[in-house]
Amino acid sequence: MPSRETTILFPTPGHNHGTCLHTAVGRAERAFETKGLKLTPLRRKVLQEIAGSHHAVGAYDILDSLARKGDRLAPISVYRAIDALLAAGVVHRLESRNAFFACHTSHTGSGNQIILACETCGLVAEVNGDAIFQSLAQAAEGANFKPQRRVVEMTGLCKHCQPGAIEAVGEIEA
Amino acid sequence: MPSRETTILFPTPGHNHGTCLHTAVGRAERAFETKGLKLTPLRRKVLQEIAGSHHAVGAYDILDSLARKGDRLAPISVYRAIDALLAAGVVHRLESRNAFFACHTSHTGSGNQIILACETCGLVAEVNGDAIFQSLAQAAEGANFKPQRRVVEMTGLCKHCQPGAIEAVGEIEA
DNA sequence: ACCGTAATGTGATATTGTTTCATACAAATG
DNA sequence: CATTTGTATGAAACAATATCACATTACGGT
Numbered sequence: 001m002p003s004r005e006t007t008i009l010f011p012t013p014g015h016n017h018g019t020c021l022h023t024a025v026g027r028a029e030r031a032f033e034t035k036g037l038k039l040t041p042l043r044r045k046v047l048q049e050i051a052g053s054h055h056a057v058g059a060y061d062i063l064d065s066l067a068r069k070g071d072r073l074a075p076i077s078v079y080r081a082i083d084a085l086l087a088a089g090v091v092h093r094l095e096s097r098n099a100f101f102a103c104h105t106s107h108t109g110s111g112n113q114i115i116l117a118c119e120t121c122g123l124v125a126e127v128n129g130d131a132i133f134q135s136l137a138q139a140a141e142g143a144n145f146k147p148q149r150r151v152v153e154m155t156g157l158c159k160h161c162q163p164g165a166i167e168a169v170g171e172i173e174a
Numbered sequence: 175m176p177s178r179e180t181t182i183l184f185p186t187p188g189h190n191h192g193t194c195l196h197t198a199v200g201r202a203e204r205a206f207e208t209k210g211l212k213l214t215p216l217r218r219k220v221l222q223e224i225a226g227s228h229h230a231v232g233a234y235d236i237l238d239s240l241a242r243k244g245d246r247l248a249p250i251s252v253y254r255a256i257d258a259l260l261a262a263g264v265v266h267r268l269e270s271r272n273a274f275f276a277c278h279t280s281h282t283g284s285g286n287q288i289i290l291a292c293e294t295c296g297l298v299a300e301v302n303g304d305a306i307f308q309s310l311a312q313a314a315e316g317a318n319f320k321p322q323r324r325v326v327e328m329t330g331l332c333k334h335c336q337p338g339a340i341e342a343v344g345e346i347e348a
Numbered sequence: 349a350c351c352g353t354a355a356t357g358t359g360a361t362a363t364t365g366t367t368t369c370a371t372a373c374a375a376a377t378g
Numbered sequence: 379c380a381t382t383t384g385t386a387t388g389a390a391a392c393a394a395t396a397t398c399a400c401a402t403t404a405c406g407g408t
Contacts, residue, residue, distance in 0.1 A: 009317050040386070058365070075388060086387095093350065095269045095326050098231050098364065098395090114310070124248035127313050135305040136288070136328060143183050143289050143301055150328040151270050154310060159318035214355070221397065251356065253396065258355095272364090272395060 007123040010118070010158045011054060016071040024102050028090040037071035037088055045071065047090065048080035051102035055122045056094040094124060095151050113151075125158070181242065183294070183299040184332045185228060198225040198276050202264040211262055219245065220255035225276035229296045230268040268298060269325050286324075292332035299332070 006117075011020070019147050028047055032039040039047075049062045059078050066073055082100055084090040094117060101124040107113060114129035132152055140147045159165060185194070202221055206213040213221075223236045233252050240247055256274055261266040265276050268291060274311055275298040281287060288303035316323045333339060 010319075038386085042387075044278040044283075058364075073199075074387090075365070076367090076389085077387065081388080089218070095327075096323070098272075113348075114313060116314070116321075118316060118319075119322060125317065125318055129309075129313065132306055132313065132326075135303075135309055136326070138317055139288060139301050139303065139306065140290070140328060141332070143290060143299065144294075145328070145330055146336055147290075147328045147330040148293060149270070149329045151325060152310075153269075153325040154314060154321045155323045156314070156319055156321040212354085216356070232395075248358065249396070250398085251357090252357080322362090 009116075009127065010123050010160055012160065013121075017053070020054070020104055021048065021051050024090070024104055025070040027103070027106065028085070028088065031088045031090050035088055037084065038086075040084075042073075042077065043081045043084050043154055046078060047102070049063050050082075050091050052103070054101070054104060054124060056097055056099035056117065058099045058122050084119070092126070092154065096153050096155065112153040115154070116122055116158070117153065117155045118161055120157055120161035122154075123158050170174075177268065182298050183290075183301065183343065184334055187295075191227070193304075194228070194278055195222065195225050198264070198278055201277070201280065202259070202262065204266050205262045209262060211258065215263075216247075216323055217255045217258050220252060221259055221343075222229045223278070224256075224259070225278070228275070228279050228298060230271055230273035230275040230277060230291065230298050232273045238307055254328075267328065268328050271330065288326040288334070289328070291327065292335055293329050294335035297332050 011017075019089050025044070025047065028051075029039055029046075031037075031053060036164070045066060046062055050057055057086065059075065059082060060155055062082075063073060063078050066078075082091065085098075089103065091102050092115070093100055094115065095118070102128065106128050108124075110130055110133070111134040112129045113126040115124060115126055117124045129152055133150065136147065136152075137148060185191075199221065201219070201224075202211055202218075205211075217241070219240060220236055220243055223239050224231055233249065233256060235254050236256075237247060237249060240252075256265065258305065260267060260274075263281075265274050266289070267274055268289065277300065279287070279300050281300075282306070284304055285298040286307040287304045289298060289300055291298045303326060307324065310321065310324060310326075
């Protein structure tokens, strides 16, 4: 099972990203629906920019990208759309980079995910972090601390970018 | 032992912070020394601003505070000093707030600390995170991921700021 | 004194995020 | 249908965070 897991985690450069995007948007539709929120056209456009890759993108990247497509938005509009997407849980914020990435997993189970971000190719993945969050809860208890928000991120080298791995040719796009 | 631990972790508003500051600076001197780095006057001043409390402070807070003392620096100078302090390991960055806080612990053992930050009073503390980092290593291994940097931060309510706790009178300063 | 490197200064600029106020639009209510 | 209310969006300015490029100074070794 690890092989299937990691294939999904760090997709190869050449994978058919259309499927990922479609899945992510579908999941977003359901997420907004079940939470009684609305996936408006603007939010959908911003989601598509973010979910267009497995990378974390900055708010101004989205802004520029949409501008190139003729959609000139004010920063605040993008931030508001991002806020809605965050609230719906379909995108996440990479705190260590002030950037946002789409959730390409179904967050099965507790939904306590940790984040892995590759320094080389920029891919971002989520993995189950139940064990970590349990340890965190214990640490908090020991300090008499009531946790509200938890940030657990690792940067490093993904399986494709490690010295031993087969080099990818060209840019990694998704 | 938990009582002693947590007393150190989240010092009361009225504690004698001069001692904390003095200790932190002393530790910095040794850290710079043993790493062959130099704790220059500028770096020392910036360190004193950061270590002047148990809060995380922004680079521009430091800038303003030093300016009020007659020391008008350019942002880059502060950032360079901060970089040196980070490199020496005597201050840390709170990624979830783009701010910096002084290390008021001796990082005994592995040095794998996690960060707790109070939403209410702003106090920041480090606690041992060996268990968490071990789980992280396992998660990384499972994803065939080579970790480089790890960010583990929790925000929430410290022991002094929880509903049941005795309210502190006035501002918490250190 | 001279050189090389590290540290700092200076000015401009880039990046990231927010405030404020106005407007549009849609669902709920009378 | 008209009104009210809440949510979403638009527009302009501004605030906060961070870096670049280049000049200058300080310091250690020879």
